[in-house]
Amino acid sequence: MLLFLDVDGPLIPFGATDRPYPVYEAAGVPPQAAADHPLLARIDPALGPRLAALGCELVWATTWMDDANSTVSPWLGLPPLPVVEWPDEDEPPALLHWKTRPLVAWAADRPFVWLDDEITEADRAWVAAHHPRPALLHRVEHRYGITDADLTAVTEWLRTNGRTTCR
Template identity: 50%
Template sequence: MKPFLFLDVDGPLNPFAAARRRLPGYLTRAVRPAGWAWTEPLELRLNPAHGERLRALAGRYELVWASTWEAEANTYVAPELGLPALPYVHWPTRTAGPDGTFWKLREVVAHAAGRPFAWVDDEVGPSDRAWVDGHYPAPAALLRIDPARGLVEEDFLALEEWAESL
């Protein structure tokens, strides 16, 4: 059984903290997902090359959205990256996790259900890694992605190497 690859959208795939200049390789469009409460549309910046890399990783991983976009990632993000509709983690609560961990950790771990997993997110941190290392029964790789740059080559290589190490 393949390990999971949990994918956050905002930060890793949509580098929202990048300067407003055009990012090389990224296409930008304004979208208004159902959960978007602000007046102005959301600027969604995606790099089609990430779709190629993720499709290649799908040979080693089971891809799952781990984003507040939930099912809407399949509407707005997957088609732009040439990905099929993916399963997604549902977030019933957004309160801090155990031992000061990121609020997504509980549901990611529950979804993984003891299987190895990698998780790319701009908000995972040392407390999440420590909690997983101390409590999770299978190998796990948590990669914090800089939301000003998004996923880069070294991140994809790290994911490939980690999957090979299992």
């Protein structure tokens, strides 16, 4: 099973006004990496092992493209991941996120989880109508990034769908 992962919002939270963001350091990552990408320090490196423990095939589904592998993967302690290449295509139908159709195409006939901060009911409805396998489109609150509650929701969904992990 695939787990499509966005960076901005789910991993790098932004826009919260009720609290300051924690700042993290990642073991083995040169300080220059954080200097080159100042918001990188908002990513909790502990998320890497927690995402890997889900047992899914992690896939970058982000506009960071290959930069996610050179910058974010080392921060999270993850190996390089497959990257969804976004096609040049016409605008999606009204209300549908521009990533939705390419992710369903990339998944082909595989079940998937998609963690993003821009998922809507229109995306869920479109996937339900156009993808024959189970799919969880889980919206992450961009102000806080992936939380324990988000990971619990994914774990529960996996259990409900007959899996204890994505595999």
